[in-house]
Amino acid sequence: xxxxxxxxxxxxxxxxxxxxxxxxxxxxxxxxxxxxxxxxxxxxxxxxxxxxxxxxxxxxxxxxxxxxxxxxxxxxxxxxxxxxxxxxxxxxxxxxxxxxxxxxxxxxxxxxxxxxxxxxxxxxxxxxxxxxxxxxxxxxxxxxxxxxxxxxxxxxxxxxxxxxxxxxxxxxxxxxxxxxxxxxxxxxxxxxxxxxxxxxxxxxxxxxxxxxxxxxxxxxxxxxxxxxxxxxxxxxxxxxxxxxxxxxxxxxxxxxxxxxxxxxxxxxxxxxxx
Amino acid sequence: xxxxxxxxxxxxxxxxxxxxxxxxxxxxxxxxxxxxxxxxxxxxxxxxxxxxxxxxxxxxxxxxxxxxxxxxxxxxxxxxxxxxxxxxxxxxxxxxxxxxxxxxxxxxxxxxxxxxxxxxxxxxxxxxxxxxxxxxxxxxxxxxxxxxxxxxxxxxxxxxxxxxxxxxxxxxxxxxxxxxxxxxxxxxxxxxxxxxxxxxxxxxxxxxxxxxxxxxxxxxxxxxxxxxxxxxxxxxxxxxxxxxxxxxxxxxxxxxxxxxxxxxxxxxxxxxxxxxxxxxxxxxxxxxxxxxxxxxxxxxxxxxxxxxxxxxxxxxxxx
Numbered sequence: 001x002x003x004x005x006x007x008x009x010x011x012x013x014x015x016x017x018x019x020x021x022x023x024x025x026x027x028x029x030x031x032x033x034x035x036x037x038x039x040x041x042x043x044x045x046x047x048x049x050x051x052x053x054x055x056x057x058x059x060x061x062x063x064x065x066x067x068x069x070x071x072x073x074x075x076x077x078x079x080x081x082x083x084x085x086x087x088x089x090x091x092x093x094x095x096x097x098x099x100x101x102x103x104x105x106x107x108x109x110x111x112x113x114x115x116x117x118x119x120x121x122x123x124x125x126x127x128x129x130x131x132x133x134x135x136x137x138x139x140x141x142x143x144x145x146x147x148x149x150x151x152x153x154x155x156x157x158x159x160x161x162x163x164x165x166x167x168x169x170x171x172x173x174x175x176x177x178x179x180x181x182x183x184x185x186x187x188x189x190x191x192x193x194x195x196x197x198x199x200x201x202x203x204x205x206x207x208x209x210x211x212x213x214x215x216x217x218x219x220x221x222x223x224x225x226x227x228x229x230x231x232x233x234x235x236x237x238x239x240x241x242x243x244x245x246x247x248x249x250x251x252x253x254x255x256x257x258x259x260x261x262x263x264x265x266x267x268x269x270x271x272x273x274x
Numbered sequence: 275x276x277x278x279x280x281x282x283x284x285x286x287x288x289x290x291x292x293x294x295x296x297x298x299x300x301x302x303x304x305x306x307x308x309x310x311x312x313x314x315x316x317x318x319x320x321x322x323x324x325x326x327x328x329x330x331x332x333x334x335x336x337x338x339x340x341x342x343x344x345x346x347x348x349x350x351x352x353x354x355x356x357x358x359x360x361x362x363x364x365x366x367x368x369x370x371x372x373x374x375x376x377x378x379x380x381x382x383x384x385x386x387x388x389x390x391x392x393x394x395x396x397x398x399x400x401x402x403x404x405x406x407x408x409x410x411x412x413x414x415x416x417x418x419x420x421x422x423x424x425x426x427x428x429x430x431x432x433x434x435x436x437x438x439x440x441x442x443x444x445x446x447x448x449x450x451x452x453x454x455x456x457x458x459x460x461x462x463x464x465x466x467x468x469x470x471x472x473x474x475x476x477x478x479x480x481x482x483x484x485x486x487x488x489x490x491x492x493x494x495x496x497x498x499x500x501x502x503x504x505x506x507x508x509x510x511x512x513x514x515x516x517x518x519x520x521x522x523x524x525x526x527x528x529x530x531x532x533x534x535x536x537x538x539x540x541x542x543x544x545x546x547x548x549x550x551x552x553x554x555x556x557x558x559x560x561x562x563x564x565x566x567x568x569x570x571x572x573x574x575x576x577x578x579x580x581x582x583x584x585x586x587x588x589x590x591x592x593x
Contacts, residue, residue: 007393007396007500008396008397010393011393011394011395011396011397012394012397012400012402014390014393014394015390015394015397015402015403015406016402018390018406018410018471018472018475019405019406019409019410021468022409022410022412022413022468022472023409023412024428024434025421025424025425025428025468026412026424028424028427028428028433028434029423029424029427032427040432041432042432042437043432043433043434043436043437043438044434044437085318085319085322086319088315088316088318088319089315089316089318089319089320091315092311092312092313092315092316093316096308096311096312096315097312098308098309098311098312098313099309099312100309100312100313101312104316104320107320107323107328108319108323111323111327111328113521113525113577113578113581114327114331114574114577115525115528115529115550115573115574115577116529116531117529117531117549117550117553117554117570117573118331118334118553118570118571118573118574119327119330119331119333119334119570120553120554120557120570121330121334121337121553121557121563121566121567121570122329122330122331122333122334122337122567123326123330124557124558125333125344126326126329126330126333141322141326142326144322144326145322145323145325145326145327146326146327148319148322148323148327149323149327151319152319152323177308177311177315181315202415205417206416206417206418206419208417208418208419208531208532208535209531209532209550209554213554213558223417224417224418224419224420224532227417227419227420227423228419228535228536231419231423231536238427241423241427242423242427245420245423245424248417248420249416249417249420252415252416252417253412253415253416256408256411256412256415257408260408260411263411263415264407264408264411264476267411267414267473268476268477268480271473271477271518271519271522
């Protein structure tokens with residue numbers, strides 16, 4: 001198979017070019033971050049004296065410790081609650097299939113394509129009226145609602161495939177619906193829940209629009225929102241801005257590298273279901 | 275489904291008529307409780323969703339009919355805000371820009387991703403491809419804001435893009451790509467294409483791995499070359515994945531915000547203004563809540579108009 005081998009080589013070459021293109025922006029950030037602060041370095045030139053200290057000063061001036069803590073708090077507020085509510089709703093719509101489940105699904109699916117910009121203005125006013133502006137709740141509560149259509153859709157897709165017989169035998173053994181849910185179905189749904197958790201973590205951590213609209217203090221925002229403020233503050237000091245950007249995207253990168261297999265499959269499935 | 279268990283246990287049935295009457299009564303009772311339980315399970319999710327999505331949605335529509343600065347008294351203006359969205363050149367321009375971005379955010383990643391995926395399909399099981407899967411997902415994992423910052427620097431006058439152009443003898447066309455009226459929007463488009471290309475490639479690759487390889491063997495026996503094979507087998511088999519790629523990328527284009535906020539703020543002039551950013555400025559800087567809401571409603575309708583046919587086409591195919 002000579003043609004096969006040639007095709008394989010073309011494939012490899014193309015993949016390498018594509019990977020290089022993907023990595024190039026990160027490489028450029030990294031090289032630039034090593035130049036002396038305040039300079040305006042050119043392109044991809046490796047500096048004669050790499051300034052590793054830039055990362056330290058960016059870490060301090062970005063108050064990275066605070067930012068990490070803030071983002072972690074927001075993720076902890078959003079992800080477990082979203083998963084619990086979505087799993088319950090997905091179970092009812094996909095498995096119990098009580099009267100009205102089709103309508104309910106339709107109501108949730110309706111929200112799937114909704115751009116956040118479409119409702120951000122009333123959300124701001126609503127959060128203001130609740131007195132939650134500039135608190136982390138201003139990001140947490142709306143995000144739980146905004147992620148709900150996808151989360152319910154996702155969990156429903158899992159429960160729809162669970163065999164009826166499973167629940168029937170549990171009921172014969174005298175399990176109520178709540179026990180059926182907790183004892184039988186939640187343990188079985190663990191892989192679907194794990195994937196959903198990964199996606200929700202990522203989307204919460206990277207959420208920008210809600211963070212800049214609803215919270216003024218960068219130290220109470222998500223990582224992405226803080227990065228926006230960081231750019232305003234450091235826009236003219238390119239090396240420090242690059243160092244700060246790398247630091248701020250490092251946590252997701254780290255989590256991604258550790259759990260890469262789960263991330264890739266969650267992201268692939270996530271797009272397919274959404 | 276509970277009825278099936280009941281009828282499947284004949285021990286309980288004594289005398290067909292009485293049993294069925296009792297059954298009917300029992301079924302009715304059971305049905306009512308199970309509907310209640312089902313709705314109780316959905317209720318928390320539904321309440322949060324209704325309060326933080328459906329209510330704001332209704333409010334957006336309501337605000338769009340008023341002239342209001344968000345604090346003082348509001349005045350009913352009917353559809354005037356909508357008229358302004360379509361007649362104000364700046365506002366309408368933002369909508370046109372969003373459609374131009376579809377070319378970069380959607381057409382480029384989907385078409386290029388299709389070609390790339392088809393080319394690297396043969397090595398999909400190799401170690402290089404495994405590494406590739408990880409690397410190509412990087413733009414999906416980092417905040418879009420970070421992508422915006424990285425690319426603003428790449429595209430700046432002293433950035434890597436110009437460095438490369440100079441190196442290959444194209445120094446004449448170097449410029450600050452994001453600051454130039456004619457190149458700003460395509461440059462923002464390139465950033466979007468970079469973000470979405472890897473995702474599309476991998477989605478399509480995953481779809482291709484599900485295609486029955488005997489189809490390709492049969493095509494080869496019939497003397498089909500790689501190109502024929504691509505159009506006769508690969509593309510039709512990927513209908514669903516292509517639909518997903520289209521949906522995701524079209525929404526990303528129409529609702530783009532993060533990248534543009536960071537890289538150009540809509541400028542220079544209004545060259546890269548998009549509805550998402552315009553809504554943000556109108557509502558939070560210019561205090562034109564009514565106008566912002568009208569544009570928001572238009573944006574949401576545009577997304578639905580663009581995405582529904584894609585969904586419908588792919589659904590049709592899976593049945």
